[in-house]
Amino acid sequence: xxxxxxxxxxxxxxxxxxxxxxxxxxxxxxxxxxxxxxxxxxxxxxxxxxxxxxxxxxxxxxxxxxxxxxxxxxxxxxxxxxxxxxxxxxxxxxxxxxxxxxxxxxxxxxxxxxxxxxxxxxxxxxxxxxxxxxxxxxxxxxxxxxxxxxxxxxxxxxxxxxxxxxxxxxxxxxxxxxxxxxxxxxxxxxxxxxxxxxxxxxxxxxxxxxxxxxxxxxxxxxxxxxxxxxxxxxxxxxxxxxxxxxxxxxxxxxxxxxxxxxxxxxxxxxxxxxxxxxxxxxxxxxxxxxxxxxxxxxxxxxxxxxxxxxxxxxxxxxxxxxxxxxxxxxxxxxxxxxxxxxxxxxxxxxxxxxxxxxxxxxxxxxxxxxxxxxxxxxxxxxxxxxxxxxxxxxxxxxxxxxxxxxxxxxxxxxxxxxxxxxxxxxxxxxxxxxxxxxxxxxxxxxxxxxxxxxxxxxxxxxxxxxxxxxxxxxxxxxxxxxxxxxxxxxxxxxxxx
Amino acid sequence: xxxxxxxxxxxxxxxxxxxxxxxxxxxxxxxxxxxxxxxxxxxxxxxxxxxxxxxxxxxxxxxxxxxxxxxxxxxxxxxxxxxxxxxxxxxxxxxxxxxxxxxxxxxxxxxxxxxxxxxxxxxxxxxxxxxxxxxxxxxxxxxxxxxxxxxxxxxxxxxxxxxxxxxxxxxxxxxxxxxxxxxxxxxxxxxxxxxxxxxxxxxxxxxxxxxxxxxxxxxxxxxxxxxxxxxxxxxxxxxxxxxxxxxxxx
Numbered sequence: 001x002x003x004x005x006x007x008x009x010x011x012x013x014x015x016x017x018x019x020x021x022x023x024x025x026x027x028x029x030x031x032x033x034x035x036x037x038x039x040x041x042x043x044x045x046x047x048x049x050x051x052x053x054x055x056x057x058x059x060x061x062x063x064x065x066x067x068x069x070x071x072x073x074x075x076x077x078x079x080x081x082x083x084x085x086x087x088x089x090x091x092x093x094x095x096x097x098x099x100x101x102x103x104x105x106x107x108x109x110x111x112x113x114x115x116x117x118x119x120x121x122x123x124x125x126x127x128x129x130x131x132x133x134x135x136x137x138x139x140x141x142x143x144x145x146x147x148x149x150x151x152x153x154x155x156x157x158x159x160x161x162x163x164x165x166x167x168x169x170x171x172x173x174x175x176x177x178x179x180x181x182x183x184x185x186x187x188x189x190x191x192x193x194x195x196x197x198x199x200x201x202x203x204x205x206x207x208x209x210x211x212x213x214x215x216x217x218x219x220x221x222x223x224x225x226x227x228x229x230x231x232x233x234x235x236x237x238x239x240x241x242x243x244x245x246x247x248x249x250x251x252x253x254x255x256x257x258x259x260x261x262x263x264x265x266x267x268x269x270x271x272x273x274x275x276x277x278x279x280x281x282x283x284x285x286x287x288x289x290x291x292x293x294x295x296x297x298x299x300x301x302x303x304x305x306x307x308x309x310x311x312x313x314x315x316x317x318x319x320x321x322x323x324x325x326x327x328x329x330x331x332x333x334x335x336x337x338x339x340x341x342x343x344x345x346x347x348x349x350x351x352x353x354x355x356x357x358x359x360x361x362x363x364x365x366x367x368x369x370x371x372x373x374x375x376x377x378x379x380x381x382x383x384x385x386x387x388x389x390x391x392x393x394x395x396x397x398x399x400x401x402x403x404x405x406x407x408x409x410x411x412x413x414x415x416x417x418x419x420x421x422x423x424x425x426x427x428x429x430x431x432x433x434x435x436x437x438x439x440x441x442x443x444x445x446x447x448x449x450x451x452x453x454x455x456x457x458x459x460x461x462x463x464x465x466x467x468x469x470x471x472x473x474x475x476x477x478x479x480x481x482x483x484x485x486x487x488x489x490x491x492x493x494x495x496x497x
Numbered sequence: 498x499x500x501x502x503x504x505x506x507x508x509x510x511x512x513x514x515x516x517x518x519x520x521x522x523x524x525x526x527x528x529x530x531x532x533x534x535x536x537x538x539x540x541x542x543x544x545x546x547x548x549x550x551x552x553x554x555x556x557x558x559x560x561x562x563x564x565x566x567x568x569x570x571x572x573x574x575x576x577x578x579x580x581x582x583x584x585x586x587x588x589x590x591x592x593x594x595x596x597x598x599x600x601x602x603x604x605x606x607x608x609x610x611x612x613x614x615x616x617x618x619x620x621x622x623x624x625x626x627x628x629x630x631x632x633x634x635x636x637x638x639x640x641x642x643x644x645x646x647x648x649x650x651x652x653x654x655x656x657x658x659x660x661x662x663x664x665x666x667x668x669x670x671x672x673x674x675x676x677x678x679x680x681x682x683x684x685x686x687x688x689x690x691x692x693x694x695x696x697x698x699x700x701x702x703x704x705x706x707x708x709x710x711x712x713x714x715x716x717x718x719x720x721x722x723x724x725x726x727x728x729x730x731x732x733x734x735x736x737x738x739x740x741x742x743x744x745x746x747x
Contacts, residue, residue: 440589444550449586452546453600453656454574454607463599467590467639 032089038062041202044089048171048205053182057191061201064192071195074358075387075419076327078300081265088203088236163219165249166211170238173209180211184242188271188308188335196267196329197304204238204269212247212278221477223252237268243278245311250281252480266325267302276311276338281319283476285484288324293382295354298326305332309341309367317344318361319475321484326355331389333362336370336398343372346472350488351384351416360390360421365398365431374405377469380416387419394431401431409439410468412461462489499524499561499695500545500664506555507544514540516720517556522664522713525692529706529731530699532717533739538699539583541717542668545697546580547573560664574600575607577663581653581670583699588640593652594622596640597659604660625658628688629681646673654685665689665696671705683708703735 032043041062045055070081160167166177173181191201212218243249266288274280282305291298301324307316318332334343345361363372372392380386392403409418420437442464450460465488466473476484500522507515514537522528532538544551545558547570558565560576568576588596602612613621622636631651641649650670657665670682686696686709698709706714706728714730715722718739724730 443586445586446588448546448548448570449582449588450596450600451570452548452574452580453596453660454571454604455600456571456603459599459603463591463596464588467588467592470590 031087034087035084036062036086036088036199036203040088044203044205047089048174050171050174051178054174057186058202061191061198062203065195065198065202068192068195068198074329074389075385075421076329076356076358078327081300083199086265089205159219163216164213165216165218166209167222168209170204170207170209170240173240177209177211180242181209181240184271184273185238185240186271188273188306189269189304194304196302197269200236200238200267200269200304204236207238207240207268209239210241210249210251212243212249214244215246216244217247218249221250221252223254235264235266235268237266237270239268239270240273241271241280241282242273243275243280243314245275246277247275248279248281250477251283252477253282253284254287254480264298265300265302268304270303270305270332272305272307272316274307274309274311274314274316274341277313278311279315279317280307281317281477282307282332283480284318284320284322285476285480285487286320286322286324286328287487289326290324290353290355291326293353295326298355299324301325301328301330303328303330305330306335306362307333307343308335309338309343309370311338311341312367313340313342314338315342315344317342317346317475319344319346319472320348320359321472321476321480321487322347322349322357322359323487325357328355328357328359330359331361333364334372335364335366336372336401337366338370339367340369340371341367342370344475345372345374345376345390346475347376348379348469348472348484348488349377349386349388350379351381351386353382353384355382355384357385358387358389360388362391363393363403365392365394365401365403368398369400369402370398371401372403374403374407375471376405376407377472378407378409378418379412379465379468380409380418381412383415385417385419387421389421389423391423392425392433392435393423394426394428394433396427398428399430401428403431403433405433405435407435407437408468409437410465411439411441499526500565500697501559502541502545502556503558504556505541505544505553505558507540507551507553509540509551513554514720515544518717518720518722519556520697520715520722520725522695522697524663524695525690526712527686527690527696527698527709529709529711529714530697530717531701531714531731531734536717537720538717539668542580542583542666542697542699545573545666546570546578571603572607574660574662575604579657579660579662579665581650581657581665581667583668583670583672585641585644585649585653587642587644589642591640592636593638593640594619594636597622597636597656600656601659622655622659626655629655629658629685631655631681647675647678650674651678651681654682658685658688661689663693663695665694667696667698667700669699669701671700671702676704679705680708703731706731 032040038059041058045058189197192198210222241251272280272282288299288301289297309316316334320332322328332345336343343363347359349357349359351357360376361374374390376388378386378388388407390405392405394401405422407420411418418439422435424433424435426433442461446464447457447460450463451457466485473481473484502518502520505515505518506513518541530538540551544553553566560578565573598613598618605612623633626633626636635652641652644652653670665686671679683705710728714726714728716724
């Protein structure tokens with residue numbers, strides 16, 4: 001039997017044996033009735049105590065959405081989604097804060113434990129009264145855990161507050177920093193930008209808000225753990241990050257989700273705004289439930305992520321490691337408005353079994369001497385399909401603009417697909433655009449070469465895949481690099497290596 | 498007795514290539530395997546190392562009494578079998594040092610020996626590279642990527658030196674090498690010589706055998722061993738060519 005076939009079988013047996021992070025938390029939920037209407041939106045807005053302008057904004061998005069059609073240009077397929085068969089609001093029932101961890105719902109704690117959240121942080125996340133104070137001085141990562149739709153708690157607020165950094169659930173930001181939210185919300189991704197962004201704008205329930213003041217280098221990595229946790233609850237996160245002039249922030253987003261049978265819709269929107277000389281580094285490790293080996297279940301991840309470099313020399317850098325979800329539809333993009341601004345996109349997308357990924361980026365060069373770099377690594381195994389789709393647009397004003405794109409695909413087995421769809425539009429003769437693409441297979445002779453040196457087949461695949469992704473993995477912050485390698489090992493060891 | 502090949506028949510895609518090979522390579526001995534192109538020399542190397550595309554239809558191979566054919570390729574490596582590839586494979590993005598350390602530690606693990614950390618390993622690897630007159634930067638580069646033909650072969654010798662096999666199979670490692678590089682290959686094998694080490698050296702050239710005096714020389718033609726003898730057999734071949742020998746065998 002050829003080595004690759006055997007690997008795949010090994011891998012499939014591992015995958016089928018179970019999704020490692022597939023657990024479900026049974027917590028009392030308050031849910032809105034199924035379906036989407038103006039009433040649902042009014043209910044969400046009311047539950048969150050929102051100002052009138054935001055309700056109007058939502059209703060405008062809803063009106064636009066009703067007129068729009070689900071996009072079908074991506075190389076993915078799914079059965080029709082019944083948007084009226086989804087709960088658009090679910091929140092853990094509010095009780096007065098527990099006095100100690102003993103009073104916290106053990107299910108919730110167990111979830112945190114499975115997520116690997118340190119004990120002290122668990123207390124804060126669970127909302128234990130007074131738990132935050134003692135560790136506020138600890139260096140490290142600030143976590144704003146989104147437990148389903150409501151941000152349960154935010155940590156490290158004190159350290160951040162000292163630096164003037166605002167890091168809080170977006171619902172709180174609406175209340176506490178309405179001017180900032182109103183100024184920037186929807187300014188990068190307008191309410192009617194696309195079908196899923198319009199849906200998100202209408203019904204988003206929570207997400208994170210970050211503001212870094214002028215000249216401030218955020219003193220720690222910011223991190224959010226998103227979890228999809230309620231049965232049949234679509235999750236609509238809304239994230240807004242603003243880096244004021246000369247500031248810097250690195251934001252880490254990591255995801256795991258419980259195992260379940262029904263497909264779940266996830267349509268998040270992330271907006272980044274980098275003003276003059278500001279830098280935003282946004283890193284994602286996405287490991288949502290991909291469905292079983294036959295393609296049953298799994299998350300539909302239809303996300304709109306976009307950043308705007310609004311001033312000269314601003315820089316936005318996206319790094320993503322996408323291993324999960326049944327379907328990924330995601331194009332983190334940069335609008336390079338400021339002169340000399342820089343956009344970067346580093347991506348590893350892994351698909352196995354019946355997973356489908358259509359992901360890439362858009363680099364819109366508007367300012368002079370704007371530069372962008374795109375490095376995309378797609379890995380397909382099983383019967384999956386993996387598509388890179390990217391747009392590089394050079395507008396007439398963008399004299400001296402430069403882009404470098406590299407798209408590499410790695411195939412494992414002979415039943416998967418890799419596709420590269422680059423769109424290049426240059427309307428300025430003084431711009432330079434480079435595109436390189438390769439497609440390769442993990443060859444039997446590579447595996448045999450490694451095995452003849454003593455490596456197990458699984459280690460061999462791992463080594464080859466990690467080598468293939470190296471240029472992207474090295475862009476991840478240290479905190480994520482290890483987790484990402486582990487994920488590749490699990491989903492690729494379970495799917496490739 | 499170290500390696501015993503008995504009446505080995507093997508082929509690929511239903512075509513028989515090895516048609517009943519019997520060779521015994523005792524511990525401490527170096528044997529040369531010569532023969533015209535397409536006679537099955539590389540196939541024998543692959544079959545001994547465990548490449549799965551090849552199907553063994555008859556015969557047996559034992560290594561120190563263990564059934565080699567029943568073992569996975571990585572288990573053979575752990576048992577001390579090493580194949581220096583005729584066409585070493587490229588591994589893009591995989592650092593040579595990282596690859597070698599992963600391999601060495603995998604073997605050490607199965608042998609119950611402690612693993613080497615990066616510092617210990619690099620010290621050892623640099624020393625070996627120096628001994629083989631190889632530049633340090635070969636350790637930093639990606640496995641065989643962008644290597645010249647000669648560099649790839651030397652990299653195989655470096656791997657052999659680090660993994661310290663008990664049975665080395667060299668598949669035309671000397672082909673395409675200049676005289677200096679050829680000497681490095683010979684030195685690499687000679688350095689491993691011990692009562693516990695044996696080697697099967699596949700070559701077309703007498704020149705390598707001048708540096709690496711073999712105990713025995715076997716000639717393979719059309720999947721069979723047609724002659725075996727001492728080192729003088731190689732010199733005879735050099736003078737008369739395979740054609741004369743094949744005519745004699747027929």
